[in-house]
Amino acid sequence: MQIRPKVSLIDEPVHIQIDGLEPHSYVTVTAVTNNVLGLTCSARSSAVFVADSNGSIDLDTQKPVSGSYDCADGMGLFWSMAIKDIQYTPVIRNGELRYGPAETVVRLCVEYNGEILCTADCIRRLYDPDVQMLNITKLDMVGKLFIRNGNAPALGLIVLGGGEGGLASPMTYAALLASHGYPALALAYFRFEHLLPNLREIPLEYFEKAIHWLRHHPACNGQVVVYGRSKGAELTLLLGSKYPEVAAVIASSPSSVVCIGDVEQRPTGGYRKYSSWSVDGRPLPFVPWSDELCAEAERSLRNGRGIDQVHRRALLEADGIERYEIPVERIHGPILLISSGDDHWWPSTLHCERIKRRLSEHGFPYRCVHLDYPHAGHVIRFPGVPTTQLRMNGGTPGANNAASAESWQEILRFIEQLHHEGGERD
Template structure:
C-alpha cells in the first residue's frame, strides 16, 4: 500500500492499495473529529482507495459540527475522482454517517453509502460555529450556503450526575418528542439518493437511538425503490468495530452502550456486506 498525508484543502490521509479495484471510499469519523487512519488502511487492503479527512476543527473549518458545508465531502470525492476512482462509496459513523447520507443526496456520483450508527434526521450543531458560539442552535450542515432544516435539542432534559460518563440517548428521544413538528422537514431525504445503502446499528446504542433511526431510513428508502440492507445486533452499542480494528478507546464523558465483543461481532456481521457493496 501507498499512504499519503494531506494538508490542503483539509487534513487527511489517502491510502492506495497494491491492487486497485477502481473503488474509492471516503471514510468519515463521528464527533471525535479524528482522521480514521486505521479504518482507511483496512479498506485499502481490500483493494479500495481510501480517503479519510478532518471535516471540522481544522484550519479554516468550523471548530464544531455547526453549519459544516457538505461541499467539504464533495471536494473529497473530487480528489478520489482525480486519482482514477470509478466507483464512489462513503463510509461514516454517527455524525459522519449523517454527513455521508446527505452527501449522497446532493452528489449523484455516490454509488454506495455505509452508515454506521446513523440518524434519520438532521440535528442541530454539536459545538460552536465559526463565530465561536454554541447557541442559539443552528444546523449541523449547509448546502450552497444555506443551512439544512434541523431538529434542535430540548435543554430541559437532564443528563443526570456529571461526575460519571452519561448516556445521552434520552436527550435525542426527548428532543424528537418536543420538536415533532420539525421532523418532516429535517428528515434526511434518503428517497432522493441513487446510492445503494447499508445501515449498521446496535440496539444498545446509548448515544442516540440508531437502530430505530436505521429502521426508519430503511423503510423510506425501500418504499422509494432503493436498495437498502440493515445489519443490527441487539446488544451492540454506538461504535461497531470492523475486522482488524482495535477496540474503541475508553470514553471519560459519554456512555456508548454495548460491549467490545458485541461491537466487534456487529462489525464482523456487516463486513461482507460492506465489501459486497463497495467492490461490486
C-alpha cells in the same frame, strides 16, 4: 503453541492451538500487547482452558472455563483485552498525525500451575506493507489518502469520522480498506488543521469537492462510495442524497434526520444552537433542542452517561419532523445501514427503521441492507481489536465483537459487489 498465520492483517482471524499438554489439565493462556491501533497502552486478556484427552487445546472450538471471555472463539483473547494507561494526545496537524507502528506484537503465554510452558508472538498489521499513505492538506480539502501500490484502478471510498472530529478514527478504517484493494480517503471536516474547531454549519460543498477529487484520482475507477460512522453516517446519507456522483452509501450508527451540531451557553442564560451542516451558506434545518434538553445533555456527558435519551426525546417531540428528515430516497445507489440496540449516543436502530420506512414509501429502486445488533453498543468497527471500552458506548464486549466481525465482512462484500457491478457497466 501454533499460531497460524504468524503475521496477519488486524481484521484477519488467527488460529491458535496448543499441543503436548497433560490430558485434562487446566492451563491459562494470556495475551498482552503495548499498542492498540497505534496508541501506546497496556492491554491484557486471559482465559483458562481444559486440555482434551490428547493434551491439546484449540481456541477456535473450545470454550474457556473462566477468563476474560466465555465462548468458543479463536479471537476471544484479542477482543476481550482490558486496556489500561492508554496514551492519547490529540493531534490537529496532518503532518504530525502518524498511524503506527504498522505492526503490533501480541505476546501469547501458556501457564500451568504457575509455570510458563511456552510463549509465542503474533504480529498484527494495521495495514498492508504495500499501502501508501499520502497527506492531503489543501485549503479546500484535508485528509489522508491510502492506496495500495501496484493495484489497478478500483472503487474509491471517502471515510468520515464522527463527532470526535479530526482524522485519528477514520484513518484506521481507510488504511484497512486500502489493504483490501480500495483507495480510501480519510477526510477531516472539523477540529483539524485550518478547519472549523467545532461542528458548526460545515459546508456540504467541501465534501462535494472531495468526491470530485477522488473520482478523478488515478487510483480510482470513477466510483465513489461514502462510508461514515455516527455523525459521519448522518453526513454520508446527506451527501448521497444531494450528490448523484456518490455510487453508494455505508452508514454505521446513522441518524435519519439532521441533528444538532453544537451548542454554547449564552452569558445571559440559555443556549445558542447550531446546525451541523450548511448549503449555499445557509444552515440546514435540524431537529430542535430546548434549553432543557441542552442542559440534560451537558449533565449526562459531564457524568459519563449516554445521551441517546436526549436525542430520542427531541426526535419524538419535534413538530413537523418531515422538515428535518434526510431525503434518502434521492440516493443514486445501494445503501448499507448498521445499527445497534444499546447505542448510548443516539437511537440508531430507530433511525434505521425510519430510513427504511421512508425508502419503502418512496419506492427506492436500489437495494438497502440493514444490519441490526440488538445487544451491541455504539462502537461497531472492524474485528480483531478490543471491544471492552463500554463507558458511554454501551453493549457488551462479546456483542460488540460479534457485531463488528459480521458487519465488517458484510461491508467488504457490499464493496466488492459494487466494484464488480461497476466494472461490468464499464
